[in-house]
Amino acid sequence: MPNLTRRSFLAAAAAMSATSIFPRNLMAQTNDVVVGTWGGTFGDLLAVNVDEAFMQPAGYNILQEISGPVPRRTKLISERMQRRGSMDAALLADFDMYAAAKVGAVEKLDASSVPNYDNILPFLKKAHSVPLIYSAHAIVYRKDLITTPPQSIAELWNPKYKGKIGLSDFLYTSNMAYASVHNGGTLSDFEGSEKGVAAWRDLDAKLLPSTEAVGQALASGDIWMTIISAARGYSWSKSGIDLGWVVPEEGAFPAVYEAAVPKNARNPEGGMAYMNALLDPAVQKAFAEKMGYLPTVKNGEISPELEEKIGFSEAEQNRLWQPDFDFILENQAKLLDTWNRALKG
Incomplete structure (x- = not known):
């Protein structure tokens, strides 16, 4: 048996104690929120303006699962019968999200679960998703x-x-x-x-x-x-x-892009927190300035100069x-x- 110094022995004992109280997989996954999304500029904007600005300070660890919309929609729908799915938040175009909602793959949303829900522009408001950009x-x-x-x-x-x-x-x-x-x-x-x-x-x-x-x-x-x-x-x-x-x-x-929480999300609370963060005026402004998509909330103000360029x-x-x-x-x-x-x- 290798020799242990007193310091290394105490460190090993502490690690064993922590593991016995908090199973390794539970410790790693408790605050993880898996987000199915696009990569590139879109994913980078989410990482800076949502993950780092809102979710991490609230104690969540965001894991972006980057894929194309077809496999992401397929996964959302095909996993709906499983006890636990692989995503806590899924981002899709409105049509793909509609297909998922049609078969009951996503949670119902309202102001009780997503406080910023009431700020959504009326013509974009849906019970199964929140509009990220349009x-x-x-x-x-x-x-x-x-x-x-x-x-x-x-x-x-x-x-x-x-x-x-x-x-x-x-x-x-x-x-x-x-x-x-x-x-x-x-x-x-x-x-x-x-x-x-x-x-x-x-x-x-x-x-x-x-x-x-x-x-x-x-x-x-x-x-x-x-x-x-x-x-x-x-x-x-x-x-x-x-x-x-x-x-x-x-x-x-x-052209509307939406977000929803799968019904079998591993971390539904984290998924709902993510929905709420997406609707924050600061997040909406960032997408407008960087990508030219319009805010989907009533309090999502952008400059008159930008409104002139991208607004309807x-x-x-x-x-x-x-x-x-x-x-x-x-x-x-x-x-x-x-x-x-x-x-x-």
């Missing part, structure tokens, strides 16, 4: 190459922009909504969407694999116009690209579409098949 999938364009702002969605099919229209493969639902409205359809039937998508193919529209690829194509001039969140247009313009954005006269598809007028707010999530959820596979067949051949 914008709209608008028409974003190169102002130096298109000098007259495209007021109608018809400009997305204007032959003079042949080869200069870019479409994010990731945003096929929003793109097909535009195609439907342009061809006399609605958000509850998507009639005419296949015709519109096929017309994009005839115009040599460029299909881009990611949001980042859209930004790069705009920066290089490879494309002049796209459907993407106005917030992205703002953030890219800060890097020196001469971009403008328009909520066209026919309307635009909203009352008329523009009234033109934002109200997606039929039940229809989209029931027809998602069909919509994706139509998108692939009509655009990719």
Whole structure:
């Protein structure tokens, strides 16, 4: 048996005593809050403005579980029958969160569990989630190459922009909504969407694999116009690209990102605390200034100068579409098949 000094013996005894009172896994996990989220700039903003500013001082240890939205939604839904899930807070786009709520995978929220809940803007308030940020999938364009702002969605099919229209493969639902409205359809039937998508193919529209690829194509001039969140247009313009954005006269598809607490969260109290922190005015302001997304709470004030750049007028707010999530959820596979067949051949 190796020799122990008195100091090392006492240290070992103390460690054994602590372990016997507090099991090792309980000590490590008691205050952990696992957050399923995006990485990159988004994750960095959460780490600084939520984790470090609010959660850590309250005694919580935040563990970001970074993944794409599809596997995160799949995990949230598939784990709902387990006694304990792997996330305490999940961040998703509104449609993906709706799908999770539809099958009972997330907790109900209100002011008793999330004190800042009552500050949520009325048109964004839901019982199953809190809205973190919002914008709209608008028409974003190169102002130096298109000098007259495209007021109608018809400009997305204007032959003079042949080869200069870019479409994010990731945003096929929003793109097909535009195609439907342009061809006399609605958000509850998507009639005419296949015709519109096929017309994009005839115009040599460029299909881009990611949001980042859209930004790069705009920066290089490879494309002049796209459907993407106005917030992205703002953030890219800060890097020196001469971009403008328009909520066209026919309307635009909203872009809302939400957060919820899984029903089987290991640390539901921590998850609720995270929901509340996301709605703090300081957090909302940080996302507005850095990424161009609008605050979702009534007390989320931003400067008049920033409001002028990223805000929506009352008329523009009234033109934002109200997606039929039940229809989209029931027809998602069909919509994706139509998108692939009509655009990719």
